[in-house]
Amino acid sequence: MALVKAMQQDATQSAGALGRDLGLSQPATWRRLQKLQAAGVFKGRRVKLDAEKLGFGVTVFLGVKLATKGRVSLDDFERAVIAIPEVQTAEHMLGLYDYRLRVVARDLADFERILRRRIMTLPGAGDVEANVLLSEERLPGPL
The missing domain is CATH 3.30.70.920 (Lrp/AsnC effector binding domain/regulation of amino acid metabolism (RAM) domain)
Known part of the structure; x- marks a missing residue:
């Protein structure tokens, strides 16, 4: 669950960076991410835009x-x-x-x-x- 929470906060992190934060190796983190992806837990990765800065106030x-x-x-x-x-x-x-x-x-x-x-x-x-x-x-x- 910690990996899912970390991905929610910043899905742009590499498997190595996520692993360091969670006390896992890069390969172990990558395998867990692949399993979550295959299970359909992640529906995609998105960038959160600031609507106001884009002119939508x-x-x-x-x-x-x-x-x-x-x-x-x-x-x-x-x-x-x-x-x-x-x-x-x-x-x-x-x-x-x-x-x-x-x-x-x-x-x-x-x-x-x-x-x-x-x-x-x-x-x-x-x-x-x-x-x-x-x-x-x-x-x-x-x-």
Whole structure:
């Protein structure tokens, strides 16, 4: 589990560096990493970008309730929503809203444009609730 936690914190480290931190040899660390990879524990390695430094100063979480659940398939909605570059995540939910979207925009005017021209025109899109992110703290958890 220590190896998984170390990879979560910095997946760019070499097997040698990880091994030194964990008291393992480079070959032993590499073999463990290969086993975890083969078991599907790692879904990929990503670089965490600073959205604000890239010009995206606004993050909004949208709750989307589908208006026409029977007529428009979930697949159609999902296919259309993931084609919108500003949508970072689309999560199918159980509860008040059918989907929760994480949307980034340059500013509020840009978000309004994305909402009106892209989100509200999605197949089956109905009620939408927007919550603007004020700050974000990453809390260390078991995963």
